[in-house]
Amino acid sequence: xxxxxxxxxxxxxxxxxxxxAIESAAEGAANAAEGAANAAEGAAxxxxxxxSAAEGAANxxxxxxxxxxxxKAKTALLLALxxxxxxxxxxYLGYWILGILKFxxxxxxxxxxxxxxxxxxSLQMKDxxxxxxxxx
Numbered sequence: 001x002x003x004x005x006x007x008x009x010x011x012x013x014x015x016x017x018x019x020x021a022i023e024s025a026a027e028g029a030a031n032a033a034e035g036a037a038n039a040a041e042g043a044a045x046x047x048x049x050x051x052s053a054a055e056g057a058a059n060x061x062x063x064x065x066x067x068x069x070x071x072k073a074k075t076a077l078l079l080a081l082x083x084x085x086x087x088x089x090x091x092y093l094g095y096w097i098l099g100i101l102k103f104x105x106x107x108x109x110x111x112x113x114x115x116x117x118x119x120x121x122s123l124q125m126k127d128x129x130x131x132x133x134x135x136x
Contacts, residue, residue, distance in 0.1 A: 073133035077120045084113040089120065094128025 071093055080089035087102030107113030119125040126132055 070131045070134040071127045073120060073123055073135055076125065076133055077117070080113070080117045080120050084116055085110070089116055093125065 076089055076092055079092050083089065084102075085107035087099035087107070089099075090096075090102050091099035102108065102112055102116075105112065108115075116125070120133065123133055123135075
């Protein structure tokens with residue numbers, strides 16, 4: 001009888017040990033699941049920020065496409081002829097500082113004005129980005 005009680009106690013201890021092991025494994029699995037959820041949340045956040053960056057890049061690209069149109073030679077020539085003494089032609093071509101200087105000197109006392117009219121009329125003038133003037 002003593003042996004049977006001892007075997008039952010040993011079996012009971014083994015069952016308790018197995019239950020503890022199962023409980024520990026369950027806690028570990030719960031922690032792993034929580035970690036996986038946190039990692040998934042982080043990945044989703046990274047995906048959102050990547051999408052935002054891509055959207056911002058698309059907006060910049062669209063703005064660059066709008067800016068790529070060359071300035072029109074006809075418009076630049078008319079501005080130079082009628083408002084060149086005030087630097088409006090230089091401002092139109094993107095040379096803001098030179099336009100202001102041309103305004104302050106009244107077209108370089110007329111010399112700068114004649115120079116710009118000749119350069120624009122011969123299509124040798126370029127805009128601020130180095131693009132030649134368009135004939136369209």
